[in-house]
Structure formats: C-alpha cells, structure tokens
Amino acid sequence: MLWRRWGPYVSERSWGTVREDYSPNGAAWDFLSHDAARSKAYRWGEDGMAAICDRYQLLVFGLALWNGKDPILKERVFGLTPSEGNHGEDVKDYYFYLDSTPTHSYMKYLYKYPQARYPFEWLLDENRRRGGQGFEFELLDTGIFEENRYFDVFVEYGKASAEDMCVRIEAINRGPDSAPLHILPQLWFRNIWGWSDRRGATPVISDGPTAEGTISLLADDAKAERLKNLPFDYELGKRYLYAQADGKALFTDNETNAQRLFGIPSAYRYFKDAFHSAVVNGEQDAVNPNRSGTKACLHYEYLVPAGGSVVLRLRLTPEMLNSPLEDVDKIINQRRAEADEFYAVIHPPKATEDEKRVQRQAFAGLLWSKQIYLFDVNEWFDGDNPKYPPPGSRQLIRNKHWRHLNSMRVLSMPDKWEYPWFAAWDLAFHTVPFALIDPEFAKEQLFLMLFEQFQHPSGQIPAYEWEFSDLNPPVHAWAVWRVYNMDKTRAGKGDREFLEKCFHKLLINFAWWVNKVDSAGNNVFEGGFLGLDNITVIDRSEKLPGGAVLEQSDATGWMGMFCLNLMRIALELAKENKAYESLALKFFEHYIYIGAAMKNMGGRKYSLWDEDDGFFYDVLRFPDGSFNKFRVRSLVGIVPLYAAETLKLDDIETFQEFKTNFLWFVKNRKQLTDSCCHYIERKRQYELTIVDEGQMRRMLIRLLGSEEFLSNYGVRSLSKYHGEHPFVFGNSEVHYDPAESNNKIKGGNSNWRGPIWFPTTFLIIESLRTLGAGYGDDFKLAIPGDPRGEQNLLEIAGEIANRMISIFTRGADGRRPVYGGTAKFQEDPYWKDLILFYEFYHGDNGAGLGASHQTGWSALVAALIEDWRR
Structure with a gap:
C-alpha cells in the first residue's frame, strides 16, 4: 500500500461541483465558475492538470502553462455546461491519459496546448447560439490547431521509491515557427486551516536547499493543522521539490481573493491566483517577497524552436539529495520498461497490436481517474463556521437523508472533469477491468459502497453526488460476484472474506429494494x-x-x-x-x-x-x-x-x-x-x-435486427424502429435519436434514445455467454446479414463483443469509428493513436459522444479484449 500513497488523486474540476456549492438554490454550476476557480480556495478538494497528491491530499503537485497570449494561466481544463448550450457538461480541451501502473510507479499524461489565444468566448457564444441542437462546437472547430501550432506537453512520473517521485516534462513545438512557452510546476497545500471560527495553524513552503545545478522548494507541515476526520495522526513531514536551476521560485498562499470575487477586503495579503497576476498581468507585488507561503511555483520561460522541444526535470522527495536530478531520466526509463513488462503479461495472446494499444490506454484512463473524494455531508449541511451558516434552503435541496456519508477515500470516478464524483453503478462496472490489473483495489472499491460511511442505514447504496437518494440499477451484487471469480481464476483461490462481508451488506441492500420499490x-x-x-x-x-x-x-x-x-x-x-x-x-x-x-x-x-x-x-x-x-x-x-x-x-x-x-x-x-x-x-x-425458449427467440430476433437494436458497433439503447414510428403518449413522444437527444427529461445528459452504452451492452454479452454455455448448440439464431448463418448464443455474444471493440480499433480504411469524421484524430500522426473513451456512442456509426474522458465504464472494452482474445 505504501507505493499507492502518492498518485493522480486530484480532480480536474472542483469548480461547479455540489461540494463546493454554497448557493441557496443548489445551482452548483452557477455558484462557482471556471473564471472564479483560480481565485477561490476550495473547501473539499483541489483540482489541477496532470496533478498528483498524497493519500489524503495534504500536498498537491500540478502543472500550469502559459503561451504568452492566453488571458489566464492554464492551471485547469475548461468546459461548458448545458445552460451554456452544450448537450451536457463537456470539457473543451484535449488531454490524454497515456499510461499508468496500478501502483502509479509510472504514469504518462499528454496535454495539447494551443499557441494562439484560447477562444473561451467563441466556444461559449457559438454553443449558446446552437442551443444544444446539432453538433457541439469544439475546440478543433475553431481552427486553433491548424498548421500544428500547438505544444504537445508530456508529463511523466516515475517513482524512485514509494515516497520519491521523479518528474519529466517535455514540451514539443509541433508548429512551423518558434513559440514562447511558460512552464510553471506548482506545489501547494490543500487549505484545511481556514474553515472554522478559529483559524488553524498553516503549513509552509519556502526556499529549499540548493544542490548541484538545482533549485528547490521545501514543504513542511510539522506545525500545521491536523486532519480531524481520521482515527490516527497523519502528517507528511518535509518534502523537497528539486528542479533545474534556470527557473524562478514564486510564493503565495492558498487563500481566496475576496476582493476580486466578492468586492470585499480580505484579511490576507497573498492569494491563490497570485501566479496568474504576476506572470500574465505582470503584477509582481502579487507574490510574497518574503518567499514563503502555502502555495509555490517554479517559473520557467522558454522560446521553443519549430519542431523542437524543451525538457524540464523535477523530483519530489522526502530526502535531502546531493544530485537529485542526475538519475531522473534513468528512473523514469526503468519504470516505463517495467510498465511495458507488466502489460505484456496482461494483454491476451490473441489481441492485435492495435487492440493492445486500446486496452492499455483504457487501463491508463481508469488509473488516472482515481480521486480522493473528500466530503462530510453532515459538516456540509451545518457549515464550517457558525458565524457564517449556510442558507437554510440548503436543508431542502438535496441529500438531507445522507448526513452519515463521510468520505476521505480514494475512489474510482467516471472521469475527473464532467463527473468528479463517484456514481455507484458506474463504479461497479469500473471494477471489472480494474480486476484485471489490480484486483485488491477492485474489491476495496466494491466494499466501500457497502461501508457504513457510505451505505445508508436503510440499506440503500448512494447513487451520486447530485442526489444520493436517486436509484441506480442494483448491479453491485453482479460486480461483486464477477470480480470475485476473476480474482479466484487468477489467484487460484477465492477471497472468501471479501465475498462474505459484501454478501452481508448486500442482504440489507436487497431488503431495502424490496421494501422501497x-x-x-x-x-x-x-x-x-x-x-x-x-x-x-x-x-x-x-x-x-x-x-x-x-x-x-x-x-x-x-x-x-x-x-x-x-x-x-x-x-x-x-x-x-x-x-x-x-x-x-x-x-x-x-x-x-x-x-x-x-x-x-x-x-x-x-x-x-x-x-x-x-x-x-x-x-x-x-x-x-x-x-x-x-x-x-x-x-x-x-x-x-x-x-x-x-x-x-x-x-x-x-x-x-x-x-x-x-x-x-x-x-x-x-x-x-x-x-x-x-x-x-x-x-x-x-x-x-x-423468458422461455420461444419468448427468448422472439426477443433476440429483435435484439439482433439491424433495423431494431443491433448496429455495427453494439446494441442501441432504443430500437431504430422508432425512427419511423415514434411512440406518442399525450403531448410527449419517444423518437429514435442515435446521437445526443433533443429531449432532456432528466437534465443535460439524457441520451438513452438510440446511442450505444457500454455497461448495458456488456451485460447483454454476459447474459448471452451464460445462456450460450448452458444451451450450447441446442439454441441457435442467425444475425441478419451475417453470412455465417445460424450461430449459438456464445458465438453471438462474441460477435457483439467484436463490434464493441471495433469502436476503438482501426478498420480496413485505417479509421477509428470512435472519432467519426474528425480528420485530425483520423489522419494526423500526432493524434490518431490517442484514444478517448467516451460516455456513449452513436447508434449508427459508433462515434464517441458525451463526456470525452468517461473512461470508467467504457474501459469495459479492456475486459472485452481480455474475454474474447485470451
């Protein structure tokens, strides 16, 4: 477990979340915006790019960039909301999780940073004009990547030991001209000291010792406020961030800039947004001249030649080292080689090289999407400071029956931008591919949803942050049984303790379902x-x-x-x-x-x-x-x-x-x-x-019909029949929509009228496998248009699995269906092997839709590759 103490447990968006919402009406997106995020200290967890932190997120390391033209530092990714014209919440940046081991001994991340000014206003105005109709207006549509005028910013992490993290940042200029780039690695303490009537003691970051060819920062929490929610004392001790000597250290505090946000004076002098003010606006008095604070950065400024690159090496370690950067490349290369060896064993022998690439990036997305989920619902309801209680209406908006929920856990998120909070049925599906690479983590995740601080005393499993009382499908028992058997197959022995303790809690959950619904x-x-x-x-x-x-x-x-x-x-x-x-x-x-x-x-x-x-x-x-x-x-x-x-x-x-x-x-x-x-x-x-055999045959004929459910890429959520024959009830109708739906019965992500979804199709494949093993060749059907004629149910399950896998792999035409008609992803050598795992997929052509980094349940493709290529 020590090797998991540090990992990518930092959200990519804490602004606009329920936890950070202190509004009277529960409109989280409107309360804390992306524009305010750089100036507002977060209460329940940090966000950042390519960021890492310790197990309880006391200390965070993350990346900031500036191209000399953007109006703000690039510290966090940007996106839009349904009210801003999007179909749903959607990130408008391009970043990729390229690799990770289960212990995060090696990790690799890529952000594509435009050299021109980021078109915030254009993205917002054009999507508002479209009003959620037709295609969304994406960053690629602005032409900002034309002539390859952008930087590929790669961030690699390699652990020299469980506590010693080497970092290599390489920025490659893909464009035809030299271009300026500021790189600002940031180190900061999460603000746990400023939320009560009595302000707690703060940790401190200051100049650290110099070593050969380096500068450093020293982060020390020895005199800081301690975490109150743990049954033991937790502290980090001293941490040194060593870096190349051509940078400049800047210091501030992780405090809210009340003057900028609320127009009121602040009790503090230096704020969270100081580096933006100093670097972008040239306000040098924004940073602390005394060279200490709770937030610091190392500022590097480069002119990157066309086709060239700059490399920055750093090391975050608890040790004082004489030559800290000397072996950074060696350690990272060694950990990368170990990752290659690990996945060479994981990949099934019948998988193609392209399928292996897809599977490995699916695993990387899962691993990078782990997040420390900090939320004490009781404290959120009561407020932090009795002098400033939350509005009374908060008690009526959401989650009033969930005061027991208290989390300081690392959880698997659907993604860390659109869904930077757990969703119970998503998480259950995540554990299946997780079990292929880290069965202990998979089992831990399943039990956490049944743990007393999550599962309601009534037996209900919490659904998701926006409304824990909502009902997700009861898939937890299926996931427990599936993961148990996967682990048993690999280990040669089942984990009875895990199975038994989950079973006892599932009994309570079952009773709740029966009594409730x-x-x-x-x-x-x-x-x-x-x-x-x-x-x-x-x-x-x-x-x-x-x-x-x-x-x-x-x-x-x-x-x-x-x-x-x-x-x-x-x-x-x-x-x-x-x-x-x-x-x-x-x-x-x-x-x-x-x-x-x-x-x-x-x-x-x-x-x-x-x-x-x-x-x-x-x-x-x-x-x-x-x-x-x-x-x-x-x-x-x-x-x-x-x-x-x-x-x-x-x-x-x-x-x-x-x-x-x-x-x-x-x-x-x-x-x-x-x-x-x-x-x-x-x-x-x-x-x-x-169903009996006759009824099953009738259902499957519909399921396998190309003009009903089965497309070339999986099973549609609604029959294509309803394209020509919508169902009408009163003033409402259900019409086949293979992409984003125009009907928003339940919020901005209502897209179950035609698209293909991985979790539901995965369960269809699972059921057909079970039935195929039971009936064998006694039960056969033909898939219309398939020249192989009648097949048994196991063979049909394999065919559907192959269609799902083909969403991501290159076809005979060299194109990946997941990227539809987006030429950059289909043709450009620097884009075409970068895989995004979307929330759902077009019912007719397989193009990715919805959240572009919803690795979670779409990572089930890794399990399909395992099941059908082993």
Missing part, C-alpha cells in the same frame, strides 16, 4: 429512472399524479438478476458454511416469484410481457385498475435477459438442503416455475431465465 407487494418493481434518464416517455424520477404507478420491466428485470447473483454468492459461501444454503434457496424462490410476476401479474388483465410484440414493456397503472402499456422497444425490455443462470444438478449435489428444497419447489410450484426455470433433461440442468 415493490409498492403493491406483487414482485413487480417501480424503481424510478434507474440510470436510463430519458429512455421512456415520462420522467421516471418524478412522482406520478393521481396515485399512478409505473411498473417497470427494467426494474423488475434488474431485481431478477439481483436474486440470481445473491443465490450464486450464497451457494459459493455454502461450500464452507452450510447455513448459507437456506439463503441460496430464498433467493432462488424470490427470483421465481419475480419472473412469474413479470408475465402473470397476479392474474390481472395485463403483464409486462407483451405476447403480440414478443417484448417487455413498462405499464402505467392507475388506482382504478386501468392501465396504459408503453410500447417503446428499448433497453427497458431487454434488461429481463440479464437474469440468466444455469444450475447443473451435479454441481448442487453437495448442497443437500438446497437441492432437496429446490427440487420440491420446482415440482410443487409448477405454475410459477414453468415460466422461468427450464429443465434440459439431456444435460441434467436447469436454465433460469425469465
């Missing part, structure tokens, strides 16, 4: 939006008028899957403790009740299954017994396929209590089990599927 007690679930935003015709997050209830195929399907996951975990635990057999039986029977209810609904006039269409639909039920079936063919109706398991009689032979009662239930409750527990006598096994 099965309002009628008939095993048909409501559940709300469940992460699928605008997939249906009404907002599923809102309470419906007149006592109406939306009975959801996806919520009910997810719960069927949840039951089977818990059944499997219980059987695994029963190998050493027979007491778990009864729990396995309980979840099998609950699965049966759910599966039967989806097609029977207690003998009422309707069910979620539609026999005429051969598909599952949501049903809007009114108090008087009337109903309206939402005939929208979407992922909502495919989710029931996720509930799939095979029970071989030979495998349960040792579980006598389970087997005896299982067989009794199958025999004596045939009216329930016949529809979702199917015996294959020749194989002496039961297929547990909510």
